[in-house]
Amino acid sequence: MRPIAYLDHNATSPLRPAAFDAMAEALRMGGNPSSVHASGRRARATVDKARREVASLCGAASSEVVFTSGGTEANNLALSGAGRRRVLVSAVEHDSVRRAVPHAEVLPVDGDGVLDLAALERALATSAEPALVSVMLANNETGVLQPIREVVRLAQSAGALVHCDAVQGAGKVPVGLRDLGVDYLSLSAHKIGGPTGVGALMVRKSAPLSSALRGGGQESNRRAGTENVAGIAGFGAAAVLAASTPDLAGLRDGLEFSLVQIAPPAAVFGAGAPRLSNTSCISMPGVPAETQVVALDLADVCISAGAACSSGRVKPSSVLEAMGVPATEAACAIRVSLGWNTKAADIECLIAAWKDLYLRVKHSDISRADPQARAA
């Protein structure tokens, strides 16, 4: 069997062995953390340990961690739980932010996808009503980093709270709750080598939070429901490892350099701004992203044409649209995302397959290309 090059870590990252071990132990142990007997207390201790581990990744106190079912729930919880009617979001936020606050004022980004801080300042000044500002740490499609500290500075002087969706940033750049200065910070376990089905909302002690899921008093009355003990244990183990992730910029930059050399008109989106070292959003002009994805998949290279949540749809990326990328060009953009187990060989597979496709397209009309040849 040919090895597969998995380069879609921003969709989901394979489970780290240490996270798997922590989960296996918790699964074997069983127990409901709310039960007072020994079995329950053991489960409680597992949850408490993981809470310290996740808190430590964010330089926060254990009491500032609210475990959720994932990043989507964490984002939804922050936006509804902060209790602010007036919400400002950037134009490149994930759907779990945009759709949670359909009434929000949308702030523009520049050509690299970086938030327009002057627009934020103006928007904050238009109303005396205290707002919630929600800006992501790193974009899921381009990896572009937002100037969170400046956002916080502007927001604080206007009496606004700040939520930061750090789902894609965690494990790749520092996510200190106090260093960033935000009031709320969302995390997802499966984007940092933990399991799917678990995430956390970090909530500063000073920040208000009304719960969305009601029931038992779990998570200090902030999120009801029996804790996903094994998932939380796996999250904790992954958080420990996420504190020191190897720099992938070398591999990523090498990849981009090679692709642009193969196809000089290829464009790297967000390249002018500080970016995550693992993400590349790049276009092969004239070749639809779906064609690239299929061709690469046949060559056992896994990438995506945008966010996994919306990858079933043939809709141009709203992120690239907000950056002012023409629709025809955006339709040719793919996302390559590296992770903890990416090797140089994976990148070489991608480069070879991409080159193969590009040369075939260049020498023949793609619509008439022989499918047999494409599969080769």
Added chain:
Amino acid sequence: MTAITQIRRNDQPIYLDYQATTPMDPRVLEAMMPYFTHKFGNSGSRSHAYGWEAEEGTEKARAQVAKLIGADEKEVIFTSGATESNNLAIRGVAEFYKDRKNHIITTVTEHKCVLDTCRHLEQQGFEVTYLPVRQDGLLDLDVLRAAITDKTVLVSVMAVNNEIGVIQPLAEIGKICREKKVFFHTDAAQAAGKIPLDVEALNIDLMSISGHKIYGPKGIGALYVRRKPRVRLVPMIVGGGQERGFRSGTLPTPLCVGLGEAAEICMKEMEAEAKRLKKLQERMLNGLRAKLTDIVVNGDLEQRIPGNLNISFAYVEGESLMMGIKNLAVSSGSACTSASLEPSYVLRALGVEEEMAHTSLRIGLGRFTTEHEVDTAVDELVRHVNKLREMSPLWEMAQEGIDIKSIEWAAH
């Protein structure tokens, strides 16, 4: 049974708290394993084989869950657990139909997450009727019928109670709701996989299911939402639009697969397991009754799942008893509220007096409970109840024939 001995080491207490959570069935873990390791894809990734493989896993699981309750797989939504399912069902329906109808009916013995959701809706201006239950813990159908008005949008009645295990008359409730054109939601966290449930036969419109109560993993549940006639909901968690827009968020593939496998095992083994548990339940109760007087089973014993007993040991303080029987993992009520020392609101709703409610234990039996464990538990309970009663002045007075209720307590 070798796998089962692996679950419980000899130095661990006997687990008799199957309503709080169940140990995972080793077969469930086996089904989940590949999805943790090499089949780790995001089921939303449509562009490569990892995504397709994950989607195959979640869709098979969806069909397994649907089959357990006689539903179509398109009618099953995965959630993070029964708490979320209950929140979504009740709030989702209430908010969708609020312009036309604003009245919800539930019972006083529901799980805390149903009651809390209803209380929250009351604050939002909805009207909620909390129906009482009879002394046996069951809903009086005439009381239900009388409570339904032309403003009623939803009736939410749990299938099986988490503290006393009684089974509500679902078929009759379903029939009444259908006649009156009111949606019927049932919290089946404690019922699914333990008693036959058919959403068609029972006229159920929404049903909540939990993974970890049926030997599956924690962090996963399901909500059944009827398509014909269609039930509509306002989603609580929005984003990528997964689960047909009802519930966004990346699906936790291994957990979905675990829930599906757990559902299939329950379905296959339900009949035999129910018979086995009924015998164990009888063995436990007969054993206790043979050696102890003044014990009362709370809730109807016939209309009840065989894996539950809730017993008041008169003149014995429940918390002291629990402290004594250290090698039995039991509870004095719901795990979610177990940190509080308040007497169970479920028992109070049955008319159990506060003193008796304080003396009660919930004993949960399940798939891995053995006869030997039941016998050991009976011996332990008898020994400690007798010891505590010997120290109790109330027990002494009762033995002398003094009516405790006639005593006037001096304030101090």
